[in-house]
Amino acid sequence: MTDARNGDDFATIHTRPAARKRLARRYRAERRFRFFGAAAIFLSVGFLALLLGSIVLKALPAFTHNFAALEFDLSAPLEASDPATADYDAIVRNALRDRFPEVAGRTLRRELSALLSSAAPVYLARQFQARPAGTGFTVPLSDTADLYLKGLLARSRTIVATGPAKWTTSGERGALETVTAPDLRAIENAFTGQGGQDGQRPSILIEIAGGVLKIGQLDANIPGGVWLARPRETGNAAEPGQWRIRIFDTPQAKRKLSDRQIVWLDRLVANGTVRPALNTIFFTRGASREPEMAGIWGAVVGSALALVVTLALAFPLGVGAAIYMHEFARPGRWSRFVEVNINNLAAVPSIIFGLLGLAVLLNVFGLHRSAPYVGGIVLALMTLPTIIIAARVALGAVPGSIRQAALAVGASPLQTVFHHVLPRAMPAIMTGTIIGMARALGETAPLLMIGMVAFIVDIPGGFADPATVLPVQIFMWADFPEAAFGYRSAAAILVLLVFLLAMNGAALLVRARFERARS
Amino acid sequence: MDISAHPEMPATPAPIPALVAVPPQFMAPERHPTEVASKPKMTVENVNVSYGDTQALFDVSLDIAPHQVTSLIGPSGCGKSTLLRCLNRMNDTIPQCRVSGRITMDGRDIYHRDVDVVELRARVGMVFQKPNPFPKSIYENVAYGPRIHGMTRNRGELDALVETVLRRVGLYDEVHDRLDLAGTALSGGQQQRLCIARAIATRPEILLMDEPCSALDPIATAIIEDLIGQLRETFTIVMVTHSMQQAARISQRTAFFHLGRLVEQGPTGEIFTNPANPRTKDYVTGRTG
Structure with a gap:
């Protein structure tokens, strides 16, 4: 330190060997940091690709299903006054037996019938009642037969x-x-x-x-x-x-499939009776114990209903609270206390909100169990802190000069906020809201507490109908023993991811539009 | 430097358009010359301002004469901007700010309980140091004030008002074909003129300007100074400036502040040529500051 006072030392202070060495060390540190950063990103992208890849691979088989086009003798329901009363069980059974006349005996015939879904008669009846004059009806194969044909059961x-x-x-x-x-x-x-x-x-x-x-x-x-x-x-x-x-x-x-059944299936495929088709059942039906009859539509509708309630409650409340706290509330101990607690609330585990919903909404107020609107309220409580925090940050990012400009032309504080500050903060508020909504869409735990884990076959028709939601549906399917449910839960995860991507895309779009309108 | 090549400077200076086309309700009332000298538009009496524990202004008393440009000068932190912000009560938005004393406009205390601050700010317009147009179209920037104050009855009147005001600040010929363009897309000098247009669109009686040219280049500054000189006919102007030359060029009265106290005030010529206080002299001659 003392030699630095010497004039000669100042001349060489940045060029002498020790300085060069220090410089080299700084560059080395930077290179090291860059390498670690790149490695971390590479690793996380790799894991993400692995995860997505495994989900997609597991999900793809669930998007198609094998259907059998048999010659159904529909004369009985055609002649009956009420086609619903016809014995579709027999129609399906006989149509399959006609293909294998050599199969005799109770045991073998039962083995043969097991190739088709146990819900095949119901499926046929619905098709027939939808278009009685139609032909070329198909019925779904059982989950095990379907998996065999996809090469997933027995190699x-x-x-x-x-x-x-x-x-x-x-x-x-x-x-x-x-x-x-x-x-x-x-x-x-x-x-x-x-x-x-x-x-x-x-x-x-x-x-x-x-x-x-x-x-x-x-x-x-x-x-x-x-x-x-x-x-x-x-x-x-x-x-x-x-x-x-x-x-x-x-x-x-x-195996779930006998050698005989395999031989029969191969024959049905060889003569073109059984063909894979888009699995419309998966996209249009509610829950079922039979994997081949189970669909995500009930859960999708349940999720949509719950999210509508969540958005309708959390967005105006959250933005309103943020505006009040940021623009109007006088700073002081009380408002600091509220702010700290909102931040704390954002960190509360979601299941606590579920317990709150159970204890207060269901037990005290006696609201409907398993209803999407109750789920929506619980998710709104959970999302509220996220939206408030996002909105406060967004409002804080609006330059004060905008507020002053508006106040100086004689705008009231409320006009200042709604005409100038809020429009400017809106894109960021939207982004925060959509992040909160996406989190709500993926939430399972709080909904378990209020009974949205119930096994619901019907598609919910309103906010008070019992329903389940996509993540809970995935949770339930992942728990079922049938292998086909495993593929379906992967497919449902994919659908959930698509919805989340769509929401993020919508956020980007809204943001871009707001920003275009402003510039 | 070729001044005529500057984008903001028309080759031949556009004459300020005659106000013939202006509907009468947008015109400033004609003032009788004798009124100008007789009564101050605003008076500041024994004003103290403090931000929390820090006092920014000490016992300031000042008269603002109508239809004159009053310059507030002084080194940074001397409290001149604070005083300016007291005149339209923009200090109200600062939570710890406390104002005592009396500020009157046409004889009425503007800090009185019965005074509506929104109405006050409509009558006392303000232009800020950094151009701060709303992030909206040029048209909206000007039309916003008149619209919220209900100054026009229909779209046609509003259009006429916007055009008049933009002509007044010499911006109309430059932007008349792109009024939908965002105000923030204009150049700095144009933005500041837009902000002046926005401020005068609500027809205030007094215009406060907080270093309106400090963020602008010399040519844009010259245009704004020229404009201020013309606006004086219609408005009473109070301006904070750091530029001694600017104060000397365009103001009729000057007040010198130092460390929160009003050191000296008087006609500009007197302050600059024959100041009574040695501190003023040191400052205006550039020896301190």
Whole structure:
């Protein structure tokens, strides 16, 4: 320090080696900081992409569903005075049985019927009543059949045979009399690979001559078993490449779909009866215990109703409170106290608001349980602090010169606020409000407390109808054991994300329009 | 420097338009010359102003003569802007500000309980240091005051008023084809003239100007000074300025403030050529300040 007083030292104070070194150290620190910053952003973008990617991948199967176009005999409901009374169960059952006349016996027939959704008759009845003259009605497959066709339930590998084969039939049973060594080895490997008893063993299906033989034993190197589908070709020989070995490594007992059902489904797909289509059920229906009949529309409507109430309450109240506190209230201990508590309120866990709703709105005032308007009130209480804080910041960002200009031409304080200050603060208030609304849209916990977690099949028609909301619907579906619900909850998450993106887009649009109007 | 090339300076100075086309209700009342000298428009008597614990003005007494430009000069922090803001009670918006003493306008105490501050501000207009047009169109900037005071009966009258006022500040020819443009999109000098137009659109009797040219370049300043000279015919003007030359050029009366006290006041010529107080002399000759 003392040598700096020397005149010569001043001349070289920024160029001597120690200074250079200090400078280099500063640059190194900056480079280090930039690297960490870039790394942090890269990491978070990566995780975000991973999360979004996994949700989208999981959600995509739920947007389509497989429907069966069968020949339904609708003469009974056509002739009946009231088409609602017809026995659609029988119509659907018979239409499917007509396709598989060889399937006999109670057990097998029940297995066959299980391919279709248990709600298929209801679905058919609704279509028919909507347009009695129509044709080409389709019914949804069951969730497990649908998942199998999407390749999500049981994976198989197929080995195309390299040698010829001779097959024999005796009653239900069949056998491959002569098989070349490589093909036999492939069958043997699969058969003995997993060990255990029938049902615990991988399923080996020989697709030969238009039929399917399920291998059940391997005596004396002759694979034998039951015909799941009778061979359609005559003769008893198949050329190399004309028959295939199909192996399901997951044993039948561990699948929701039997080998027989798989064979039936493959046949229905092969002849064009079953086709995937846009899953309109998912977008238009309410809750259901059957995954294939469950939809998000009920939850979407519930969310929309609740949010309308939230917006209608929280926006005017929040902005009004912010205007009063920022523009009119005299600063002092009391207004500081209120301000601090509003900030505290913004940090209160949302479930507390739910408890408040339960204790006060439901138990004291006796409002409707599970009703969107009660949900809306609770969400409004939760969103209010966010909006007040955003609005106060926005009002504070309006330059004082605008207020002075308005006051100086003789505008009253109220005119000053509403003609000049508020329009100028509006874009930022809107942004804050939409952030608050987006948070309300994604909120689950407080709504659980006021009963919006109920299982509601009907689409809510008003603010007082019982309803659920999207995030609660996701929460419920994620809890259900059926695999198909897992895909549906991913799809519902995607729908929720789309709504949130749309809201943010709307915020940007509103903002841009306000800003264009101003400049 | 080629002054005529400046965007704000017309090659041939536009004459101030005759007020023939102006509907009579927008015209300032004709004043009799004798009235000018007789009674002060505003009087300030023993005014003390404090912000919280800090006193900004000490026992200031001052007369504002009608149809004259009164300059308030003095070093920064001497309280001249504070006094200006007392004259239309803009200090009311500062919570800890306390004003004592008496300020009258045409003999009436403007701090009296019965005085409506909104009405007062309509009668005492103000132009600020930094041009602060509303973030709205040029038209709206001028029309806002007359509209909230209900000065016109229909759109046609309002249009006429806006045109008259914009002509008055010499802005109409520059912006008449883009009145929808945002006021904030104009140049600094144009913005300040727009602010003056906004202030005079409500037909105040007194115009307060708080260093109206300090944010402007010399050419824009010259235009505004010229304008102030003409506005004096219609309005009584009180102006705070840091520029001694400006005070000397355009004001008839000057008051010198120092550390919150009014040191000296009088006709501008006297203050600048023959000040009674040595401090005034030091300041106006540039020795202190």
